[in-house]
Amino acid sequence: MGNGNSLFEVIGEDERLLLLSVMRRRRFARGEVIYHQGDPGDAIHIVEKGHISFQVASPLGDQVILDVQQPGDVFGLGGMLIPDHRRIGSAVALTKAETRSLAWSEFEKLRRTDPGVEQFMSELLAVQMRRLMDFVLESLYVPVETRVLRRLDELCDQLGEVDGDAICITIRQDDIAAMAGTTRPTANRALRAAEGRGLLRLRRGRVDVLDRPALAARARRG
Secondary structure, eight states: OOOOOGGGGGGHHHHHHHHHHHHHHEEETTTTTOOOOBBBBBBEEEEEOEEEEEEEEOOOOEEEEEEEEEEEEOOOOOOGGTTTBBBBEEEESSEEEEEEEEEEEHHHHHHHHHHHHHHHHHHHHHHHHHHHHHHHHHHHHHOOHHHHHHHHHHHHHTTTTTEEEEEEEEEOHHHHHHHTTHHHHHHHHHHHHHHHHSSSEETTTTTESSSHHHHHHHHHHH
């Protein structure tokens, strides 16, 4: 997950320094909401530390995590490009995190003066659209257990910390369920089944992956 692009990589040094001078540094605790779906879209964010989840509410009121932003990633553009400038989803700190926020008016100035920024934005939105389509198709055609294991395999790289022979991921089962597009009880059954196969160990607020190659192999199925 994450878009893999950095805004700072497409602008010159002088523009980067000017940008940093007008950006606001913000810090968030794990689980803290950065903005809610429907809020005014008045700023973009660049992740400096930690991980941010992008969530939307399902028709039943459940939260679905569509993407996870990593250091260097930009988020918050989508809501600024629709007519009412409202956030199309919520941004929530998946871990303790820091961002730099930039007012939309300042970003618009940057777009007008640097053609590379316009191209960056177009490519970023295209990547996010492709990820959304992949998520929808996966939700329709891939079994829940496979989706849960795929998210865990990705989280090994994003949040995993090596502890002996295990890869430890500090995350709630609610968040895993939201990433897999399912309910917590369903995700828990999939996790328990994987635990029964010796792939992982469940702990309070944490998952220890014990056999990542086997977990990855099962995640590729379906």
